[in-house]
Amino acid sequence: MxxxxxxxxxxxxxxxxxxxxxxxxxxxxxxxxxxxxxxxxxxxxxxxxxxxxxxxxxxxxxxxxxxxxxxxxxxxxxxxxxxGPLPLAEAVETAPEAWRPMLAELVRRALAVGVGPAVYGSLAWQHRTGLGYVRPDSDVDLLFAPRDRRQLDGLLDLLRAFGDGSPRLDGEILMPDGAAVAWRELAGRPDRLLVKGPAEVELRDLPSVLALFDREDAA
Structure with missing residues (x-):
């Protein structure tokens, strides 16, 4: 499917x-x-x-x-x-109160870049079930789907600025071909990246990953 x-x-x-x-x-x-x-x-x-x-x-x-x-x-x-994946904007009020201003600001700035963030992991489970998954030391796992290089670069700048605050932000960038890469790994610009596809995990070189966003930008 x-x-x-x-x-x-x-x-x-x-x-x-x-x-x-x-x-x-x-x-x-x-x-x-x-x-x-x-x-x-x-x-x-x-x-x-x-x-x-x-x-x-x-x-x-x-x-x-x-x-x-x-x-x-x-x-x-x-x-x-x-x-589909849960929009972060819907889950902000489920988060611990101390996290809400930062998460709301993250949503606002990501939308200004042109990408609506989604959330998975403990915060998403808590929102979907009403059960207590989130702990004070929990990370927030985010999912972004930028369409082009401009949006990708804007998101990575935003995540570098917010990522090591409270809560710590982890998660993935969804690529135009449907595979995903950890935003922290992509932000580090290594020669090769661990990429998660719909049914497989593989290593790809950085230029081939970035080229996917360049093609979308040129379309």
Missing amino acids: PSDVWPRHGWVRLGENWADCLRSSLGEAEREEVADWCRAGRPLVIARGRSEDGAGELRLGLATPDKRRIGLHVAAEAVAESW
């Missing part, structure tokens, strides 16, 4: 027949925990696929506030409802 249909860091709510749609087995305890989670109406996050996955299959993750993780491999028919 194309990554724009099931984007990594997006969200789904499973239907009642989800267990019939499993494509990889779950242990009995994990299956019961997922069942309880779904009965409570809570969503799961869309994870990176694997090269061996078939068409119409997706990988999902369930993360609990105590940091346990359950991975699911299901057919798309299991999905009752889906959303």
